[in-house]
Amino acid sequence: MTVEEDTINPGVYKPFEYISRVDPIHLLNFIQHEHPQVIALILSYLKPKNASIILRNLPHEVQSDITVRITCMDRADPEILRKIERVLEKKLSTLSSEDYEAVGGVDEMVKILNLVGSANKKKIIKTLDIEDPEIAEKIKKRSSFFWKIFAKTKFAASFQSISI
Numbered sequence: 001m002t003v004e005e006d007t008i009n010p011g012v013y014k015p016f017e018y019i020s021r022v023d024p025i026h027l028l029n030f031i032q033h034e035h036p037q038v039i040a041l042i043l044s045y046l047k048p049k050n051a052s053i054i055l056r057n058l059p060h061e062v063q064s065d066i067t068v069r070i071t072c073m074d075r076a077d078p079e080i081l082r083k084i085e086r087v088l089e090k091k092l093s094t095l096s097s098e099d100y101e102a103v104g105g106v107d108e109m110v111k112i113l114n115l116v117g118s119a120n121k122k123k124i125i126k127t128l129d130i131e132d133p134e135i136a137e138k139i140k141k142r143s144s145f146f147w148k149i150f151a152k153t154k155f156a157a158s159f160q161s162i163s164i
Contacts, residue, residue: 014045015045015076015081015082015085016042016045016046016081016085016088018089018092019042019045019046019088019092020046020047020050022092024046024050024051024053024054025053025054025057027042027050027054027092028053028054028057028058030088030091030092031054031088032057032058036062036065036066036069037069038084039054039058039062039066040066040069040070040073041073041076041081041084042084042088043055043066043070044070044073055067106135106138106139106142107142109139110139110142110143113125113139113143114143125139125140125143
């Protein structure tokens with residue numbers, strides 16, 4: 001359906017329209033064990049940003065399979081769409097995007113680490129460097145602790161001498 005058709009026929013049925021209001025990670029939890037063709041069909045009706053969030057959180061083998069299926073997809077049987085939609089809607093009926101509030105995350109962890117004391121923070125970051133370097137790096141990038149260490153390096157001195 002084109003934008004013009006949607007404007008002319010505003011009451012026209014749009015498959016999976018309701019899932020646009022569902023948090024992509026919550027939707028992922030409901031569809032991740034479905035057949036790749038079903039996932040591909042659902043993702044093809046999502047906004048690209050939401051579809052990409054789901055796709056990148058699926059196993060690599062499934063990602064490429066779904067990519068091929070979406071790329072080769074041409075048309076979908078309306079009856080199959082309605083069946084999948086009814087099942088998904090039933091699964092999601094207990095879930096509302098308003099029921100969940102964003103919590104945690106890197107910024108929250110940085111705030112907490114900034115309050116645990118320097119010695120504890122160093123130990124935690126050192127452990128994370130070993131156990132989960134990716135998370136350690138994310139925290140360092142946003143942490144004032146990282147910038148304090150950075151300020152003491154030779155690189156920081158030469159960085160400050162650069163005039164823009």
